[in-house]
Amino acid sequence: MTVAETTFPLPNTAGLRIPAIGFGTWQVDRTAVAAAARAGYPAFDSATMYRTERAVTGGLADAGLAPTDRFLTTKIWRSDMTERGVRSAFHASTRNFGVDTIDLLLIHWPQAAASNLETWKTMEELLEAGRVRAIGVSNFDAAELDALAAGSDTVPAVNQIELHPLRQRKALVEESRQRGISVTAYSPLGQGGPVLRDPDLTAIADDLGVTTAQVSLRWLFQKEIVSIPRSSNPDRIRQNIDLDGFALDDEQMARIDALPKQGRN
Numbered sequence: 001m002t003v004a005e006t007t008f009p010l011p012n013t014a015g016l017r018i019p020a021i022g023f024g025t026w027q028v029d030r031t032a033v034a035a036a037a038r039a040g041y042p043a044f045d046s047a048t049m050y051r052t053e054r055a056v057t058g059g060l061a062d063a064g065l066a067p068t069d070r071f072l073t074t075k076i077w078r079s080d081m082t083e084r085g086v087r088s089a090f091h092a093s094t095r096n097f098g099v100d101t102i103d104l105l106l107i108h109w110p111q112a113a114a115s116n117l118e119t120w121k122t123m124e125e126l127l128e129a130g131r132v133r134a135i136g137v138s139n140f141d142a143a144e145l146d147a148l149a150a151g152s153d154t155v156p157a158v159n160q161i162e163l164h165p166l167r168q169r170k171a172l173v174e175e176s177r178q179r180g181i182s183v184t185a186y187s188p189l190g191q192g193g194p195v196l197r198d199p200d201l202t203a204i205a206d207d208l209g210v211t212t213a214q215v216s217l218r219w220l221f222q223k224e225i226v227s228i229p230r231s232s233n234p235d236r237i238r239q240n241i242d243l244d245g246f247a248l249d250d251e252q253m254a255r256i257d258a259l260p261k262q263g264r265n
């Protein structure tokens with residue numbers, strides 16, 4: 001099975017699974033989405049705040065696909081975190097995507113506990129009504145997960161957090177997984193910054209004949225962490241999902257696990 005075909009379980013759902021890799025759509029246009037769709041990305045990560053939901057559906061259409069052919073995620077922005085706001089944002093997202101049901105709906109950023117809970121309760125109702133297949137959170141720490149759990153029996157399916165070889169979030173990954181919450185890594189390439197120039201990653205990439213971006217994404221895949229890389233460059237869009245012709249051995253995995261040296265673990 002290829003990386004693009006691989007899915008990971010979402011334990012807190014009725015058997016739903018999430019593709020191991022998706023395409024990040026912050027600041028991308030319809031052309032990039034179409035390139036990603038043609039390259040075989042099985043999922044697309046959007047958000048009300050990105051204003052890219054229409055570009056997702058448009059790009060999929062350009063590639064000959066319907067929005068229901070791919071796993072679609074969107075997020076509730078902080079200004080919509082009331083019962084009324086969530087309902088209105090959700091309906092706008094379904095209109096933008098051109099779907100009745102959204103695969104995964106996330107709280108984009110935690111706010112005050114009462115606001116998180118009001119938002120979550122409304123998302124639970126959308127889940128119960130079958131309008132979303134799974135609900136989750138983003139940028140939640142362990143205390144915020146606990147506060148949500150204190151007010152609701154519905155455990156998030158996903159916690160989407162910034163995570164890459166130089167920011168590994170080991171404690172939060174463990175805290176999330178102990179609760180049965182699947183972790184998605186956003187900015188998996190460190191937004192194209194120091195991660196891609198890291199000397200250890202570069203050395204591993206050179207040994208394997210691949211790029212540092214591919215090493216970062218393969219490391220996440222082998223840790224069973226979903227990643228959602230973004231690119232607007234057709235070659236890099238294809239490169240970031242071309243992760244099947246090589247694997248990291250135990251020594252290479254351990255070397256990357258030991259990388260963060262900035263106290264940002």
Ligand SMILES: NC(=O)c1ccc[n+]([C@@H]2O[C@H](COP(=O)([O-])OP(=O)(O)OC[C@H]3O[C@@H](n4cnc5c(N)ncnc54)[C@H](OP(=O)(O)O)[C@@H]3O)[C@@H](O)[C@H]2O)c1
Nearest residue numbers: 024025026138186187188189190191192213229230231232
């Ligand atoms: N939940 C949240 O709060 C949150 C926050 C941030 C991001 N996200 C999601 O996560 C997605 C990905 O994160 P991100 O957009 O922050 O950054 P990212 O995917 O870590 O990095 C994207 C940057 O890396 C460059 N790049 C991509 N592939 C490359 C490659 N193979 N070689 C060299 N450079 C490469 C891109 O430039 P080119 O376009 O020129 O290739 C772009 O500048 C977002 O698009 C969004 O969907 C979520």
